[in-house]
Amino acid sequence: MTDRPPPQGFRITAPVTGTLVAMYVMAVVMAATTLPTPLYAIYAGRLHLKPFLITVIFAAYALAVLAALLLFGRLSDLVGRKPVLFAAMAFSAASAVVFASNVSLPALFAGRLLSGISAGLVTGAATAYITELHPHKGRGSLLATLANMGGLGLGPLISGVLAEHFARPTELPFIAAALLLVPALVLLAVPDTVKGQRGGLRAGIKPQRLGVPREIRVPFAAAAIAGFVGFALLGFITALVGSFLAAGLGDHSHQTAGLVAFLAFAAGTLGQLLAIGRSNRSASLIGLGIMPVGVTLMTVALPAKSLPLFIVGSMLGGVGTGFAFRAAIQTVNAIAPPRRRGEVLSTFFVVAYVGTTLPVVGAGILITTTTLLTATVTLAAMVTVLTAVAAAILVRLPSAASKP
Helix, strand or coil: CCCCCCCCCCCCCCHHHHHHHHHHHHHHHHHHHCCCHHHHHHHHHHHCCCHHHHHHHHHHHHHHHHHHHHHHCCHHHHHCHHHHHHHHHHHHHHHHHHHHHCCCHHHHHHHHHHHHHHHHHHHHHHHHHHHHHCCCHHHHHHHHHHHHHHHHHHHHHHHHHHHHHCCCCCCHHHHHHHHHHCHHHHHHHCCCCCCCCCCHHHHHCCCCCCCCCHHHHHHHHHHHHHHHHHHHHHHHHHHHHHHHHHHHHCCCCHHHHHHHHHHHHHHHHHHHHHCCCCCHHHHHHHHHHHHHHHHHHHHHHHHHCCHHHHHHHHHHHHHHHHHHHHHHHHHHHHHCCHHHHHHHHHHHHHHHHHCCCHHHHHHHHHHHHCCHHHHHHHHHHHHHHHHHHHHHHHHHCCHHHHCC
């Protein structure tokens, strides 16, 4: 159950301390994945990129996350949590090097692909590791979620501030990201919770089976739609907030773009905390009701030229996503047969990450071929329709399906 101690003899045995180290690793890796958010406007100006191409670059990240989840989903169960986390850190560092060393279209794609792999590796391994290290498993699961969402929010805030106030805006944020990985090496001193198996590397790298048992497809559909919509909304903000603020509201500040994205993710974290103690049905319905309000306010902010309204809308969208996503994960965990839980969860995340590709790329196409307002109205309509469908499914389900 434990690793050999590091050569220096230093060893962290306190569960809470080990949990904090694992949370730091997860947060730093996830923060690096959202660093480019306020910088897309700079890339677009230097490389003459249309919004469509920006969304395609963002979609490359989501596809890499999906590929990593599907190929390496069981790897940490077989080789140990720490080797997979160190691999995630290595891919994150490689992504930072690529971004910091070159501003070109191939470099942007390569950096995002490497970043996506790092996120796919760290998501499952760190979540399991934090849950196993913490003495209270339920609390450990919550801490893993907070580290994930908190890291995603800190990334654009860090890069936005650095890009706004310091020289070399496309280099310094990624240098900072690489430096933040250095303290994460303390992970060497934390015991692993899984003993690696001989041949585990070969056995652990294989495509994850996808599927949903027939008897749970209806409640799964409601959860999957909620995940899809939430990821689409946050993906839209992450990929296009710079273009939205510059073209729609006349605000070209990188710091503002980073702050808006940070507030959206922070609101998502708050939504997950507020969902604690509520039934899955109640939390999901609250989230599904809030998300359309948020995206509607974001849409109205365009003709109103109101930055505060856009910020409020994006934060409401984040809160709604937090409520709905936490409820969706708990629902899928509860309804999936134990022997097929990994398969069902993988299917859920595939649907959710598709939400960060197709709708976001579609929005990029609409912005390029029509107007920003048309794209935002279309997104608002999609969110409204899909959340209504998910809510209609939920209210028809037996009350047992709503238990936490």
